Amino acid sequence: MCLGIPGQIIEYVDREHGIAKAQVSGVRRNVNVQLLQQDGDEPQAEDWVLIHVGFAMSKIDEEEAQETYRFLEGLGQMYDDELKDLVDSDIE
Amino acid sequence: MKFVDEYRDRDIAQRLGKQIAELAGDDQYKFMEVCGGHTATIYRHGVEDYLPDNIDLIHGPGCPVCVIPMGRVDDAITLAEQDDVIMTSFGDMMRVPGGKGSFFDSKANGADIRMVYSPLDSLKIARNNPDKRVIFMAIGFETTAPSTAATLMRASQEGLDNFSVFCNHVTIIPALKAILDSPDLRLDGFLGPGHVSTVIGCRPYEFVARDYGKPIVTSGFEPLDILQGIYQTLVQLREGRAEVENQYSRVVPWDGNPKALEVMSHTMELRPYFEWRGLGFISHSAMQVREGFAAHDAERIFDVPGVRVADPDACQCGEVLKGVLKPWECKVFGTACTPETPIGTCMVSSEGACAAYYNFGRFDRDRVQEAVS
Numbered sequence: 278m279c280l281g282i283p284g285q286i287i288e289y290v291d292r293e294h295g296i297a298k299a300q301v302s303g304v305r306r307n308v309n310v311q312l313l314q315q316d317g318d319e320p321q322a323e324d325w326v327l328i329h330v331g332f333a334m335s336k337i338d339e340e341e342a343q344e345t346y347r348f349l350e351g352l353g354q355m356y357d358d359e360l361k362d363l364v365d366s367d368i369e
Numbered sequence: 370m371k372f373v374d375e376y377r378d379r380d381i382a383q384r385l386g387k388q389i390a391e392l393a394g395d396d397q398y399k400f401m402e403v404c405g406g407h408t409a410t411i412y413r414h415g416v417e418d419y420l421p422d423n424i425d426l427i428h429g430p431g432c433p434v435c436v437i438p439m440g441r442v443d444d445a446i447t448l449a450e451q452d453d454v455i456m457t458s459f460g461d462m463m464r465v466p467g468g469k470g471s472f473f474d475s476k477a478n479g480a481d482i483r484m485v486y487s488p489l490d491s492l493k494i495a496r497n498n499p500d501k502r503v504i505f506m507a508i509g510f511e512t513t514a515p516s517t518a519a520t521l522m523r524a525s526q527e528g529l530d531n532f533s534v535f536c537n538h539v540t541i542i543p544a545l546k547a548i549l550d551s552p553d554l555r556l557d558g559f560l561g562p563g564h565v566s567t568v569i570g571c572r573p574y575e576f577v578a579r580d581y582g583k584p585i586v587t588s589g590f591e592p593l594d595i596l597q598g599i600y601q602t603l604v605q606l607r608e609g610r611a612e613v614e615n616q617y618s619r620v621v622p623w624d625g626n627p628k629a630l631e632v633m634s635h636t637m638e639l640r641p642y643f644e645w646r647g648l649g650f651i652s653h654s655a656m657q658v659r660e661g662f663a664a665h666d667a668e669r670i671f672d673v674p675g676v677r678v679a680d681p682d683a684c685q686c687g688e689v690l691k692g693v694l695k696p697w698e699c700k701v702f703g704t705a706c707t708p709e710t711p712i713g714t715c716m717v718s719s720e721g722a723c724a725a726y727y728n729f730g731r732f733d734r735d736r737v738q739e740a741v742s
């Protein structure tokens with residue numbers, strides 16, 4: 278639950294509630310981006326974000342995203358467990 | 370496994386290690402990595418192999434599962450065992466031992482306890498089960514608290530009255546202060562937590578430098594980040610400075626995430642005090658649901674026993690969480706207490722110092738062997 282996983286925004290599915298579809302490590306899941314919607318600014322399609330428990334918490338660039346994936350994959354079990362939970366996630 | 374692939378990384382790590390050794394000279398230094406994520410990296414990647422012996426890394430209290438007191442686990446189990454209740458929580462929470470077992474034990478006895486990835490998954494369970502009362506066991510520092518907060522707001526908007534939160538969110542600053550005030554420990558500097566800081570930013574750490582004269586460097590989670598963080602801390606000390614620095618600026622904005630802070634303070638407020646496993650009661654160190662969201666506050670809806678359970682005699686998690694003891698110095702480490710049958714919380718989450726020692730790295734295994742034999 279403490280791992281931040283990078284995700285790339287694909288499209289909004291429910292803008293009002295800040296729900297967007299994102300590509301997160303091989304799967305597509307809905308994530309909540311409302312915490313990055315401020316002052317008229319919000320994540321756009323193709324932007325990378327760091328996701329914690331289903332919420333995008335910070336914007337990152339693509340290089341950081343790839344570097345983070347590489348690091349997470351090196352964690353083994355710890356990352357696998359997190360991904361398993363993520364795969365089961367079904368946020369609306 | 371050491372550094373994942375690159376020889377390049379290993380080269381840089383060696384070079385950083387050498388620079389750190391030169392800077393440190395013959396002096397002895399103790400640095401605390403506040404965050405459990407750091408601890409996991411340090412053992413997973415053998416970061417200490419790159420450091421001279423006179424730099425000692427002390428593991429801090431920044432593992433949210435580790436600091437949950439036994440009484441709170443028992444309270445949660447009591448809630449889970451009420452009629453018509455579905456208890457939901459992060460997977461990390463399932464094996465945390467309370468006085469009367471863990472969520473796993475209670476589930477085996479028939480309680481409906483489900484693992485979720487996100488509090489929003491819990492909300493969905495509530496929507497789909499209108500005749501059940503769904504509770505989300507909320508744990509974590511400021512990294513996860515805004516997610517609980519946003520979920521509370523959504524539940525309130527939807528009028529989803531069968532959803533509530535059993536709030537156990539804790540805040541990192543009072544814990545840091547408790548450690549700085551503890552006479553047991555003399556630390557020279559800190560690696561500040563990475564993800565917590567994406568929310569709170571770097572300013573809240575200013576008191577560490579200003580009031581205690583210690584440097585603190587917010588650091589990322591990769592091995593090189595940690596070495597770089599140690600290097601920056603040491604440079605400050607050698608130059609006679611104590612400041613807050615941000616090594617992880619590629620993810621952590623100096624001012625954090627204002628929107629996340631806003632939803633948090635809209636839905637939650639500080640409790641007068643909260644018990645931390647091993648650290649005891651710390652004032653204003655945890656959050657509770659605000660009155661405006663009382664309809665979704667498990668502590669107001671249900672009768673929470675509020676039990677206090679002393680840690681088992683054999684358990685030395687408190688000393689480990691304060692960094693006074695190394696995990697393998699605990700008497701039950703690796704014998705009575707293992708990740709499969711944890712006695713203490715530090716053995717549960719992979720970010721707990723004891724589990725990190727137990728699971729990762731030959732280097733430490735050897736040391737553990739020596740110590741145990």
Ligand code: SF4
Nearest residue numbers: 686699706713716723
């Ligand atoms: S070995 Fe077990 S009981 Fe001892 S400090 Fe670690 S988690 Fe706690």
